[in-house]
């Protein structure tokens with residue numbers, strides 16, 4: 075019998091998952107004997123597919139909704155397909171791999187439409203079609219271009235990190251002491267083990283298997299992440315998409331030998347080096363190999379790096395721009411998609427000759443480099459993370475670009491000073507972090523009064539909130555909206571919106 079009240083940690087049984095709402099949350103409704111609770115909205119965290127029936131644990135009970143986490147699946151959704159990858163569980167990296175790709179695209183396009191629906195109802199007269207004429211309420215849909223697929227669907231990740239660890243579950247009678255793969259979803263204390271990983275290509279998988287096979291031969295233990303001791307820690311593989319180069323990084327606890335003085339440290343490290351040199355000979359695509367001597371207590375892969383083979387960086391080329399990628403470089407994870415995104419941003423721009431572009435939240439400045447190369451008079455890229463600027467400097471030099479400036483500051487602070495000094499801009503490109511844009515930033519963005527703003531967003535709900543503000547407080551109109559699938563088989567969605575002055 076169902077209980078009358080609901081409290082934290084209660085289990086809600088047999089709940090039908092209806093649709094994706096917000097950025098990563100699923101939506102459902104409670105059927106309950108208590109009329110106060112019946113039909114209550116449930117938000118669901120976890121890897122779900124619409125149509126799934128699941129048991130949920132209550133995380134939080136608010137006045138108007140209940141927040142929950144999936145704990146097990148009672149009945150699979152009819153949308154779910156059986157495919158080769160299904161047996162690899164539901165890692166956060168490919169939660170949707172069991173949904174046919176065309177359905178994934180529909181879900182994403184619909185989710186953005188639903189998030190932006192608030193704009194349609196409230197400020198409809200401000201929505202214009204691509205010819206900048208007023209459109210009717212029911213033409214809201216026409217602002218949406220068809221969703222852009224990722225050029226590569228199944229092995230698009232150019233960077234992947236495997237962890238060494240074990241998988242002990244007395245409940246399920248599993249005792250594996252040497253695993254190398256990914257953490258079990260939602261369980262940091264367990265690493266699963268398979269011979270293959272989705273989302274990377276066959277050569278990356280082959281190299282991963284070679285390293286795993288070797289690491290089992292030298293009689294050293296996997297690192298214990300709870301006790302923070304022992305040896306093997308991570309394998310990092312980076313592969314460039316357009317130039318086909320691989321960088322490997324092998325991370326281990328260099329202090330392991332301090333406590334195990336009977337073992338000959340130099341001998342063991344030399345065996346590791348010899349193996350990796352052999353591997354580089356076997357796979358000529360490998361251009362760079364690092365060892366990461368890593369006693370750090372945190373679960374990070376990159377620490378004290380030693381280059382043992384090849385070049386310090388590998389090279390990538392996007393839209394005719396060269397990038398050097400180091401082990402710590404930031405780079406979009408799906409290179410083929412990145413090229414597509416940047417082309418779309420370029421396509422959206424109405425006037426481009428001799429303009430000053432502000433690239434807000436620039437990261438390594440890929441977007442501004444493309445503008446600087448294309449036609450802009452000046453590009454100013456603003457990013458608060460200092461390490462991203464190191465990449466920026468090297469890449470600017472590599473591409474002979476001088477009409478650019480990189481500002482290592484918070485966008486909200488930068489805008490204040492820039493405007494106080496009476497500086498101007500002709501085009502704003504905003505690509506804020508998933509969580510939010512600082513509330514001080516938006517009012518200042520409007521003060522520039524540029525003819526066009528391009529807003530790139532990875533979170534439809536914050537996009538809706540910011541667009542609402544812009545439409546409410548200014549005479550910008552939405553010109554067009556392009557939803558893009560950046561990461562197939564995941565819930566991630568990218569949206570590019572062009573706003574223009576009426």
Ligand SMILES: C[S@@+](CC[C@H](N)C(=O)[O-])C[C@H]1O[C@@H](n2cnc3c(N)ncnc32)[C@H](O)[C@@H]1O
Nearest residue numbers: 435436437440457458459483484485505506507
């Ligand atoms: C979505 S990413 C931008 C991606 C980038 N435009 C590109 O195309 O590669 C958001 C960036 O905003 C930066 N960021 C977050 N908060 C910021 C702030 N208050 N001021 C400046 N940069 C910030 C993050 O470090 C991150 O690099």
